[in-house]
Amino acid sequence: MADGVVERRKEPAGHGRLSRTAQWWRRALGSEGYERHTVLLVGKSTVAATLAWVVSFYVLNAQSPAFAPFSAVLIMQVTVYQSLLQSSRYVAAVAVGVAVQAALGFLGGPELLTFALVALVALALGRWPALGAQGSQVATAAFFAFSTYVSATSDLEKITQLGQIILLVLIGCGIGILVNVAVVPPLRYRSAEHGIHTLARALCDLVGDMHPALRAHEVDKERTGRWRGRARRTEGLVTQARAGLHTAQESLHYNPRRLLRRHRGRTGFAGYDAVLAALERVLYQMGSLTRSLDRWSEDESSPRYRSFLECYADFLASVSEITEVLAGLDEDKLNDQAPQLCRLADRAQQCRRRVTEQAERDGLPLADPARPYGVLVIEATRLMEEFQYTCDVLQHHVDH
16 A cells, blocks of 8 residues: 555445445435435425424314425425525415416316316416426416315305415425524535535545455456446536535525624635536546446456556545545635645655556556556546646635
8 A cells, every 4th residue: 555545444345235325324424415415405304394284284274284295395495595486486386376276267167178278277377487497386286276176065165275275385385494494504505615525525435435445356347337327426416516606605695594603704715616627527537437447357356457456546545535625625724725635636646656657567458448457547647637636726726
């Protein structure tokens, strides 16, 4: 092992389903990232839905109590601002749908032709751009309203039930917004910093699983196929991270956490866009790297190639240290983190050079397109170019 390389895991990760499940929960509990965000969103949605059901079923004894928890979960957005925006559109869509049903229902009665007209008008109104993504709820509300209208026995009951649908939607949206504001409102979870954290943590976890297996010469098809699948799924995080850059400022609107002293005046680091672009290219290179490892054959696990694998494991371990720092990137700590990243990049460059030297010393067929060695050496070089660029961007920000 190269001097100074710190291994985060000494043994390769387990293959079994229970082992992978345990790893997922360790990532959720151990660091900010996709897993923790998922747990948080599910938990908050559960709380909101339960409270909405209690109010609609036990307090109001509503005829259709499910409208309230459905509405509460539907508007549980990634930012408080989006929750308010989408809930207003959702309430408007439901009100339009119920109004269409009320108007046509009382004119035409509970007939098949009436339902067809309700569907036609509701689906057409659902295309109204002002409703945005909630446009489809116009038809949904109209259909549920028609079902309620048909089951009612008197005009008063019909009016009451239709009005109750709108009331339940308002209750559900209100509870959803309150839970979103009161329970860890998503200020940092969808910030520009969080986008970088999520990508870097995903990279760190992936590389952290890879280098112990390479050092142990365990490069079987099942393991490399799983790496390849994880790299492919990780690429989808780029879109979320870019959305995070857009919602970073948006998340400040109507969010009580922005009033806290540690968040006051924070508007984000302008260099995050360049860092994110570099990480996006790193993910692309990681995808290529895992595809190359997936082409590894049993013959290439012979003693002749073990030194190359061990050098590559050292290189990936050094890369893991860089991603570990990026996963905790903090604008307030950049004065310390940027020089640390530069030192780690220098160390990783040394490991990368040893990879090339070892491949040449072992006489590996680097020019053979059917063998993975040449691509692995090239990907190591490209990975370091992107990480070096990222470190330079951060250091430039600190210097200026």
